[in-house]
Amino acid sequence: MLTIRNLSQTYPNGVQALKSVTLDIEPGMFGLLGPNGAGKSTLMRTLATLQEPTHGQILFDNKDILQNPNVLRQCLGYLPQEFGVYPKISAYNLLDHLAVLKGVLHKKERKEQVEALLQQTNLYQVRNKSVNTFSGGMRQRFGIAQALLGNPQLIIVDEPTAGLDPEERNRFHNLLSEIGENIVVILSTHIVEDVRQLCSKMAILIAGEIKLYGSPNKLVEALNGNIWHKMISKEQLPHYQQSMQVISTRLISGKTQIAVLADYQPELGFEPAEADLEDVYFATLYQHQHEKGGVHV
Numbered sequence: 001m002l003t004i005r006n007l008s009q010t011y012p013n014g015v016q017a018l019k020s021v022t023l024d025i026e027p028g029m030f031g032l033l034g035p036n037g038a039g040k041s042t043l044m045r046t047l048a049t050l051q052e053p054t055h056g057q058i059l060f061d062n063k064d065i066l067q068n069p070n071v072l073r074q075c076l077g078y079l080p081q082e083f084g085v086y087p088k089i090s091a092y093n094l095l096d097h098l099a100v101l102k103g104v105l106h107k108k109e110r111k112e113q114v115e116a117l118l119q120q121t122n123l124y125q126v127r128n129k130s131v132n133t134f135s136g137g138m139r140q141r142f143g144i145a146q147a148l149l150g151n152p153q154l155i156i157v158d159e160p161t162a163g164l165d166p167e168e169r170n171r172f173h174n175l176l177s178e179i180g181e182n183i184v185v186i187l188s189t190h191i192v193e194d195v196r197q198l199c200s201k202m203a204i205l206i207a208g209e210i211k212l213y214g215s216p217n218k219l220v221e222a223l224n225g226n227i228w229h230k231m232i233s234k235e236q237l238p239h240y241q242q243s244m245q246v247i248s249t250r251l252i253s254g255k256t257q258i259a260v261l262a263d264y265q266p267e268l269g270f271e272p273a274e275a276d277l278e279d280v281y282f283a284t285l286y287q288h289q290h291e292k293g294g295v296h297v
């Protein structure tokens with residue numbers, strides 16, 4: 001169990017990237033969703049003990065990890081947004097080297113673990129190829145393999161599927177959901193679909209604040225009956241934006257469909273629509289932009 005209490009981060013240039021973030025994260029997959037610049041990476045780096053917050057507390061299994069970062073480091077797997085340099089060294093040798101750094105010192109145990117992880121991430125066939133020749137998807141899978149070294153109890157993955165093609169993304173999702181059954185996995189992303197497919201709990205972070213927290217299904221349920229669709233022409237959009245809560249627009253075969261948040265049919269011609277997680281996300285963004293606050297479910 002990971003407990004985050006009143007975590008704030010103000011950078012030396014005055015940017016307040018986190019504003020008193022409080023969250024409880026249980027075993028399973030937790031999705032942290034937010035637009036670019038929301039503070040997701042700041043939160044992920046702070047949880048990974050790579051930077052210290054300005055204020056606040058983080059407990060992992062009731063141990064204070066800001067006071068004792070080593071307690072967490074020993075059981076942490078981290079896949080950063082930028083994995084950094086990919087050296088001209090084979091996947092096997094790099095993973096073996098990283099395993100030593102992670103403290104897997106026993107040779108036979110290390111060999112078993114490295115081989116098992118290469119199998120699990122579907123990289124065994126290419127284990128002797130240099131990682132700098134890997135595609136984006138292979139690199140991400142290698143990133144997960146290194147994050148899993150040493151049987152971590154907490155895994156943090158920061159925007160893992162950006163730039164992956166649908167097949168690789170699918171493969172990566174399957175891999176994550178296998179891992180996320182018993183341990184805490186935090187997935188930070190701006191892709192709503194990733195959270196919908198994988199996570200049993202989620203939070204939306206906007207401008208450094210948690211605006212919404214709960215289970216994706218319940219959050220969607222709470223919005224049902226309040227989403228209305230209408231096909232309009234592009235020229236009509238400003239009119240609707242002025243008179244209604246237009247949370248999103250979507251192009252369908254070149255035509256514009258608007259999604260409106262309302263308790264009742266806003267006007268003739270609007271059809272009731274089944275809410276989905278994108279509506280939850282866009283409604284939260286809309287409410288933030290119009291400063292109406294969020295809902296907690």
Ligand SMILES: Nc1ncnc2c1ncn2[C@@H]1O[C@H](COP(=O)(O)OP(=O)(O)OP(=O)(O)O)[C@@H](O)[C@H]1O
Nearest residue numbers: 011013015017034035036037038039040041042043
């Ligand atoms: N080292 C830093 N010094 C100063 N400002 C920073 C630093 N790192 C991040 N920021 C600022 O803090 C805010 C949050 O950034 P952060 O990278 O945590 O957001 P994010 O949600 O991960 O965004 P993205 O999805 O674009 O990576 C942004 O305004 C960013 O410019």
